[in-house]
Each structure stands twice: as C-alpha cells, then as structure tokens.
Amino acid sequence: MPVSKPDCALLILGHGSTENPDSSQPSWDHAQTIEETGQFGSVHCAFWKEEPSFRQIWPMIEEREIYIVPNFISEGYFTRQVLPRELEIEGHTTVREGRTIHYCDPVGIHSAMTGLLIKRAKEIIDDSVKLEDTTLIIVGHGTNLNKKSTEAITDQVEAIRASGEPFARVLDAYMEEPPFIADWQTLTDSPNVVVVPFFIADALHSYQDIPVLLGIETEPTAAASQREVFRQNPYRFGDRTLYYSSAIGTDPSLADVIVDQVSYFDEHYRS
Amino acid sequence: MTLAGELESHLPAGTSLVFGQLYLTRHDDGTYEACHLDDMGDKSMLESVDSVTDLRELAKFDAAGEYRPLKTAPTLKGGWVTRCGEASEFLKRLDAIYPAVFATWIAYAREEHHPTSLRRTLDRQTGMYRFAGTISDQMANRMMRELCHPGCIRKIAWPINDGHPVSRLKAQPRSIPVICTEACTFAINAARALAKEAFDKANASSDGPTG
Numbered sequence A: 001m002p003v004s005k006p007d008c009a010l011l012i013l014g015h016g017s018t019e020n021p022d023s024s025q026p027s028w029d030h031a032q033t034i035e036e037t038g039q040f041g042s043v044h045c046a047f048w049k050e051e052p053s054f055r056q057i058w059p060m061i062e063e064r065e066i067y068i069v070p071n072f073i074s075e076g077y078f079t080r081q082v083l084p085r086e087l088e089i090e091g092h093t094t095v096r097e098g099r100t101i102h103y104c105d106p107v108g109i110h111s112a113m114t115g116l117l118i119k120r121a122k123e124i125i126d127d128s129v130k131l132e133d134t135t136l137i138i139v140g141h142g143t144n145l146n147k148k149s150t151e152a153i154t155d156q157v158e159a160i161r162a163s164g165e166p167f168a169r170v171l172d173a174y175m176e177e178p179p180f181i182a183d184w185q186t187l188t189d190s191p192n193v194v195v196v197p198f199f200i201a202d203a204l205h206s207y208q209d210i211p212v213l214l215g216i217e218t219e220p221t222a223a224a225s226q227r228e229v230f231r232q233n234p235y236r237f238g239d240r241t242l243y244y245s246s247a248i249g250t251d252p253s254l255a256d257v258i259v260d261q262v263s264y265f266d267e268h269y270r271s
Numbered sequence B: 001m002t003l004a005g006e007l008e009s010h011l012p013a014g015t016s017l018v019f020g021q022l023y024l025t026r027h028d029d030g031t032y033e034a035c036h037l038d039d040m041g042d043k044s045m046l047e048s049v050d051s052v053t054d055l056r057e058l059a060k061f062d063a064a065g066e067y068r069p070l071k072t073a074p075t076l077k078g079g080w081v082t083r084c085g086e087a088s089e090f091l092k093r094l095d096a097i098y099p100a101v102f103a104t105w106i107a108y109a110r111e112e113h114h115p116t117s118l119r120r121t122l123d124r125q126t127g128m129y130r131f132a133g134t135i136s137d138q139m140a141n142r143m144m145r146e147l148c149h150p151g152c153i154r155k156i157a158w159p160i161n162d163g164h165p166v167s168r169l170k171a172q173p174r175s176i177p178v179i180c181t182e183a184c185t186f187a188i189n190a191a192r193a194l195a196k197e198a199f200d201k202a203n204a205s206s207d208g209p210t211g
Helices: A025-037 A077-087 A112-124 A148-162 A181-187 A204-214 A254-268 B003-010 B052-060 B087-097 B101-109 B118-123 B127-134 B137-151 B185-207
Strands: A005-014 A040-047 A065-070 A093-096 A099-103 A134-140 A169-174 A192-197 A235-237 A240-244 B015-019 B022-026 B032-036 B080-084
Touching (some): A005 A254, A025 A254, A025 B052, A065 A077, A065 A254, A077 A099, A112 A148, A112 A192, A112 A254, A134 A148, A134 A181, A148 A169, A169 A181, A181 A192, A181 A204, A204 A240, B003 B101, B022 B087, B080 B087, B087 B101, B118 B127, B118 B185, B137 B185
Parallel strands (some): A005 A040, A005 A065, A065 A099, A134 A192, A192 A240
Antiparallel strands (some): A093 A099, A235 A240, B015 B022, B032 B080
16 A cells, blocks of 8 residues: 655665675665655665665665665564664664654565465466466575574465465475475475575575576576576476476565555554 | 755866766756766767666676675776766765765764774674674784775775774865775675684694694
C-alpha cells in the first residue's frame, strides 16, 4: 500500500559485497522504483560491505524523520546486532541529534514473501508441468551459528504448504546445514523440482555457489552481470527435471514490500 | 543550507573544482559538468553519461573491467562526461561516483560529523572481526601505509587512539576534500588479517621445536 511521507527519508539497508558486483543491485533497483513514486522526500541505500556504508550514510540524509528498512531475508545477527550497532540506534524508534529514526522489520519476514515465492516458482516452470508432479524447494544459506537464519525459510515453507497450492511437496534446504541442497535428488521423488533461492540478490551464493551444489555448473561462474548468457531452464538429470530460479529478492515486487514494511511499522510499532 | 545549496555555493558559475579524481565545472550558463581529471582538456570525444544509474554502473568497474567495491580507490575510469542544470541532480550524480563523500566533507567542515578513532571502530566489531581490535599501534600504522595510502584517495581524519586527534583537514584552493572519518570495511578486514598473522606467529614460536 503506497504511503505519503514527503517529509521523511527512506533508508534501505543491504549487505553488499567486496567481491560480487551484483550484491547491492536489487537494493538500488528497489530504491529507484520507490523514489520515482515520490512517496518519500528522499530514498537512500547503505551497505555493510559497500558504499555508502552504514557509517557514512547519515550526512547524506537531510530529512529529520527517517524510516530504515533492512533489505535482509531474516531477523538475526545482522538485523538485531550489526545494523543497530553500526547505525547507533536502539529499539523501534531512536531520537538522536534532532532526528527521529524508525527501524522497520526486514523485508524477508513480510507476509507477502510467501505469495512471491509461489509466483516465482510458477513463473519458471513450463506451462505443461503439473504442480502435483513438482517439488518446490526453498533454499537458504543456513548456519549452525544462528537458528534464526533458518526460521525465515521454515516459516515460508509452512506458509506455502498451508496455502493450498498443489505442489507435490514443499521443502527447505540449505547450503551449509542439513538438509543440504546438494542432496536435492535424494530429498525429492517427484519428476520435477523447482528451486527458489530465498536470497536478496543473484550474487555469490545464489548465482555462483548453489548452481554448483545443484549440479548445473561444475565450478562457480562469473557474476551474473558479467555473463553473456543467463542459465536456461530446465535442466535434465536422467528422468528428473530441475528448474532453478533467480533470487527472490530480485523480484520487482520487493519495492512494494519495502514500502509495506514502513506501513506495518506505523500500524504496529509507532507510539 | 541544504547539501545542494552547499554544492551550488562551492561551485559558482564560471568556476572549476577538483574533487578526488573528478574535475567539476560550472559553466557561465549555470550548467554543471563532471569528468575524470585526466579528461579535463578536450572533452569533445567523451561519452555523455547522463543518469545516476549509468554513473553508478560506470563507477562499479575500473578500466580493466575489475569490480571496484571501494569507490574512492584511485581507479576511476575516464572517457566520459556528465552534465546537468540542477545542483540537486548534480549532487546525486556525484554521489553515484563518490557515495556520501561531499556530504561527509560538509558535515565535517560544519563540525557536525566527528571522526571515529580506529580503536573505537575495531573494538565495536563482533563475529569474525572481533579480534581485529588486538592490533598494535605499529600494526595500525602499517595498515595505513600499506592499504589505505596506496589503495584509497581519501585523507584520513581519524586518529588511531582517542585522545590523540589528528590535525583538522582543510580544503586546498579550488578543491573539495575527499576525507575518511572512520576506518572502512577494508581497513577492518586488514586489521583482522594483521591480528591473525601476529597470533599465528606468536603461537608458531611458542609451539616450535625446543631443542
């Protein structure tokens, strides 16, 4: 739902990368989309591993009221520790040096993500493919260091199962903890498998690492933006057919989700 | 004054400024123009790049096509020029090339934005970077000498330790300073590597053969 906040700034936070040029692109794309709607006085991005950094951003923002939306998949180490620490904010609203700063929930936990994952899965499979013959795998990073990291994925898997969409099965899988995405052929038994990465960007993990784990590349390829030909679905593995989608965070609808997190903040956290 | 207003007053019509590797010009008709310093002579052959998005993409890679995660690395490529009529739009274009750099200078010059010592930056780190704070002052100096000075055009405004502030930086005539008010992710990463190197060296000598 659009908002009208011409006196407020919107600050989108991303991870960024010192190695992959595509990591920050979705945040910039969504920022531009939102800026063109004129819903905010200004729209900015800041990153953990790129510029402007979380520490550099404040002098750029001239509005006195600022909404911050983390363009992150899960609530966890980054959204609860790193971002508040680097931005010197605490709790939902921080009043500091004449500024009122609202810290919204990350995009990945928004309820709209479930519908976007389903839409993305349906988009990339062939029209002739029945959902009843297709397993949907939502793949995430996973880490034994933080349980919250997988919660965002398992929550989505449960929501998709509850949605009534007739997929044969809906599973979660991870790069670095079981169930491993590398085992997709044994984890599934349907003729078709569609894998949607629950990541923000087509960067290091979703574009370079996971394709190797799936067996559709033999070694990490160049960054998505530096390849002349995008991958072509589907991939055949004997009598199995695999479809691999780009990261969910690249969906243009994420711009609406970012704005929705601002509305959600006003409805639920604003005192 | 707004940041766009500051830019307008820094660059009156008929003047030019050096801003990092950029050469900024305000023509007599008020039009703003930026190009690489190496291209400040004949601009007739330069490619016109007139959107924030395209400038951000241009600044993302060096002349050899290598990714430039650090926008103030001394590797900005030339061969282009950007022109526009409004200070606010010109500022957005400069921010696409040097994010937040103009705003940082203005805030520093107004004494609204204060440098953060290296110790405070490193001591704040958690996770894999938490050991970065164990580096000695000597190692911090080595980091600045080997990483910051050759790899970045920013002038360092932060001290290693609180209580030992560095001299305040001043603008040279006809220039906008490109300053660093806090160690960046590359410096933190380098500090971590130096800390690890010292740790490994100390452990190797204590675990080594004794006779």
